[in-house]
Amino acid sequence: MQLQRLLPVFLSEADEHLQALEEGVLQLERQGPNPELVAGLFRSAHTLKGSAGALGFQRMAELAHALEEVLEALRAGRGGDGLADLLLECVDTLRALRQEVSDGGERTDVQALVERLRAWKEGGAEDGLPVDVRVRLREDCPMRAARALALLRVLREHAEVEQVAPPEEAIAQGQLELEFTARVRAREPEALQELLAGPEVESVRVMPAGEARDERWLDLGPQARGKLPDDPELTRRASLRTVRVDVERLDRLMNLVGELVVDRIRFQQIAERLRRLDGANGLAQELAEAAGHLGRVASDLQAQVLKARMLPIEHLFSRFPRYVRDLAQRAGKRVEVVVEGQDTELDRSVIEQIGGPLMHLVRNAVDHGIEPPEERQRLGKPTAGRLRLAAVQEEEGILVVVEDDGRGIDTDRVREKAVGLGLLTAEAAARLSEEEAVELIFHPGLSTASQVTDVSGRGVGMDAVRAGVQALGGSVEVETQRGRGTRFTLRLPLTLAIVRALLVSCGGERYAIPLAGVQEIVEVPADRVHRLGSYRATVLRGNALPVVSVHEALGLPAPENPGRLLCVVTGGRRRVGLWVDRVLGEGEIVVKPLGSYLGQVDGVSGATILGDGRVALILDPSALVRLALREEELAHVG
C-alpha cells in the first residue's frame, strides 16, 4: 500500500480537477462547445480516472471513464440537450466520491449515472434497454466453455454485450460451471431467448438488468435476507451467522429428502403388514411408531429445505423501478412505480421464471396502458401514471399483481383486430361478452400481430406470458376498465418441487396430474363420446368437450378398453376431457425432472416416485390441451 502515502496529493489534485470541471461545464453551457474547452475537460476527467484507478477507487474511476467517453463524443461533434445537467450531476457525484475517500464511506452508487452517460454517448433511444440474459447449459453439454463462447458470439450479433459473468477470459480458461450471465442492450430482448435456444442449452432467462450479484448463491438466514444495518460491526457479526450454499447443493438435498419421504411411506406400509401378520407382537407396534417418527422428521426436513430455497421476491421486484423509468422515458411518459409485498418469499426457480412474463406485462402497461402526460392531464388524471407491482401470499400460493391506471384494454379494437386477422367472424366477435373479448389478447395470433411500438418492438406476446405462467402451474387473469386501468393477476405456486396432484391409472400405467390443472372428474359412457376422424368429443352440460386418452395424447398405442372416467383438465381457457381408467387418489408428490436420456416429452412435465417405489409420469395439463386441440384443428381441416 505504498500508494496510500500519496493519498493527500491525490485528494488535493482531485479538488482542483473537480473545480476545473465545474467551471468548464458552466462555460460550456453558456457558450456551447469549443475544442479547447472540451479538450481541457477531457484532460481533467482523464487524469482523475488514472489516479483513482491507481489507488483502487473503482467507482470514481468508472464514473470518470464514462465522463471521458461522453466528452470524447462531444469532441467528435455529438451534441444534445440536457448535457450540462448531466455533466454537473457527474461533477457532484465525483465530489461525493472524493468525500468518501477521505472519510471512508461507501454510500454513493455510480451505476445508474454511468449508464445514463453511456446512453447519452450512444444517442439515447437508438439502442435497447439493458437486460440480463442468463444461459444455463445442460449437464451433458460437451465443451461447455466453447459452447458458452459460441453463444456469446451469437448474442453479440444481435445485442450489445456490456458485461459477462464469469468474464469471457475466465470462461475461455474453463472457469464455467453451467451458467453465465450477460448484461446486454437489445432492441428486442424477448427475441434473445429463442435465438440462444439449442440442444445444449437447458434454459435462457431474460430479465431486467439488476445489480450484478451472483444469484446462484443464496444467503441463508434472516440477517442476510433483509437489508443489513449500516453499522459495520453489526454487518460483520451478522455475516458470521450465515453461510453461502450453492443452489445446486440445495437441489440435491431436496432430491434426497424426496427419496426419504418415499422410504418413510414404504416403512409405514411394511409396519402395517407386519402388524397384521403378528397382531399383538410389540415389535410391529414399535416399528410403526419409529416409522411414524421418521415420517414427521422427514416432513419437517422437507419443509426446512423448501424454506431454504425461498427468496424474497424483492430480488426480482427491485429491478423494475429502474426498468420502468427507462421504458417510460423512451415512450415519453411519466410513470410512478409502487412496489408492495417485496418480502413475500417464493421458490428460487419460480422467481427466476416469472421475470420474463413480468417484463412483458410491465412493458405493455407502460407502452399501451398508461397515457402520455398531456392526455392524462386532459382526462383529469395525475400526469404521472401509476404502475403497481405487488406480491401477496395466499394459502395455496402467491399472487403477483401488475396494475396500471391507464386507458384500459379497448375491447372494441381487440374485437376488430381479431376479425381483421380472421380469428373469428364479425358476428361471433359481436356476440362475445366483454370478458371474453378481453381474453382474446391471449390468443397467439392476436398478441403477436400488430401492436408495434418503438419500445415493445415487434409483438407483445401475451400468449407467451400465459404459457410461461401456466408452465409453472400458475394462471393469469386480467381485469380491465376502460379509462381506469388494467390489472393482471398471476397466481403462482410457492414451489415447483412439490405439487398436489391427482393420481390416475390408464392402461395399467400410473400418471400424476397436477391438481391446479384439474377442473373436475365426470363419468361419461363410451357411447356418449362422438368421433370425427381421429378427433373425439362429448357434450358436457351443453358444451362440446374434446376427449383424448392419455395414450393418444402421448402417442402410445391405445388400450383395448378405454375407461369411462373423464378427467377435465384446463390450459388457458380451453379444456379437454382426459380418458382415464381409475382415479387412485390425490396427494403431494415430489417433482423430479425427466433424465436427459428421455429429454423433453411433449405432454409430460416430469416424474415422481410413488409410495410403493413405482415411478409415475407427471402429465402437463396445458400441453395436453394443446396436443388435443391440434387434433381438433386437423379434424376441422380434414
Add this chain to the structure above:
Amino acid sequence: MSARVLVVDDALFMRAMIREALTNSGFQVVAEASNGEEAVARYEEAKPDVVTMDITMPQMDGVQAVREILRRDPSARIVMVSAMGQQALVVEAIQAGARDFVVKPFDQTRLVEAIRRALR
C-alpha cells in the same frame, strides 16, 4: 437456393459422412479439402456459404485455417468439427471467429443444426 458448403477434414471417411449428412438435408457440398492450406485455397475458389472444419490436420491445422480464411473474408461462416478433448482448440477457433462447433462422434442432426445456426 441450397446453401453451398466446403467440407474440410483429413479423413476421407469423415468427409464422406459429412457430405452424405449435408446432402440428405438439402445442402450442396461444393468442395472438399484434406488440410488447412488446401481449405484456404478451395475457399478462395468456391466461395462457399459455410465451411465445416476439422481441427487436427497436416500442413495447416483447422484453427490456423480459420484465421487465414477470416483474414481474407471476415464474413466467412465456419463450423468446427472437433474430437473430444480438444476444447482449448475449439475455444481458440471461436475466439478467432468460428461460428459454431460439433463434437465427434456427432449426430447428423447436430451437424445440420449447427450449420443452419451458422447460416442464420
